[in-house]
Amino acid sequence: MIVWTRMVALAFPICLLWFLSEIALGRILHSADDRSTSRDKSSLRLLWMTITPSLTVGIFLGLKGVGFIGTGSLAISVAGLILILVGLIIRWIAILTLRRYFTTDVSIQEGHRLVATGIYGIIRHPAYLGSLLSFLGLGLTFSNWLSALVIIGPIFLAFRYRIMVEEQVLVDHFGAAYDQYRRRTKRLIPKIY
Numbered sequence: 611m612i613v614w615t616r617m618v619a620l621a622f623p624i625c626l627l628w629f630l631s632e633i634a635l636g637r638i639l640h641s642a643d644d645r646s647t648s649r650d651k652s653s654l655r656l657l658w659m660t661i662t663p664s665l666t667v668g669i670f671l672g673l674k675g676v677g678f679i680g681t682g683s684l685a686i687s688v689a690g691l692i693l694i695l696v697g698l699i700i701r702w703i704a705i706l707t708l709r710r711y712f713t714t715d716v717s718i719q720e721g722h723r724l725v726a727t728g729i730y731g732i733i734r735h736p737a738y739l740g741s742l743l744s745f746l747g748l749g750l751t752f753s754n755w756l757s758a759l760v761i762i763g764p765i766f767l768a769f770r771y772r773i774m775v776e777e778q779v780l781v782d783h784f785g786a787a788y789d790q791y792r793r794r795t796k797r798l799i800p801k802i803y
Contacts (some may be wrong), residue, residue: 621751624694628744635705635714649779650716653772660768668749668761677756693747701740702730712737716776720781726791732800734777734791738769739798773797781782
């Protein structure tokens with residue numbers, strides 16, 4: 611139990627860095643386009659309205675030990691920390707690949723072009739995959755099945771809605787080029803989904 615407590619303590623600065631980077635992204639990379647509000651269909655708001663209570667309840671359950679997995683808890687916690695870091699790396703690779711086309715709200719930039727290279731040549735939404743891996747990792751860091759489920763379940767559904775909204779905007783803007791891109795790539799998991 612002492613080792614598990616240390617793992618959770620180690621997760622805190624990593625999660626704080628992750629949280630602060632998301633706030634910075636939201637402030638710096640929000641589209642200035644007035645039309646983005648209608649394109650976004652409140653998906654950004656829904657994400658935050660889902661993430662906040664899911665994390666609050668998931669962390670509470672994790673700290674209270676409700677749903678704690680005793681067998682292999684250290685290995686599960688380590689896997690959780692690794693998933694958080696891998697998720698952050700994937701998310702930032704995606705953001706840096708898109709560069710100026712990345713915004714926190716669904717929008718189309720002036721001169722926007724379809725990016726289908728690098729990590730985007732493998733899956734269509736790597737930034738969302740990175741976030742989802744980090745959220746799953748957080749739940750697992752507590753070595754807690756209930757915490758992981760409460761965190762990842764609702765957040766996955768909110769991201770799924772966001773992906774549908776974003777893909778419709780991209781189809782509307784890029785037409786056949788985006789349809790062709792969708793046929794050769796998966797949303798989040800290569801060759802699966």
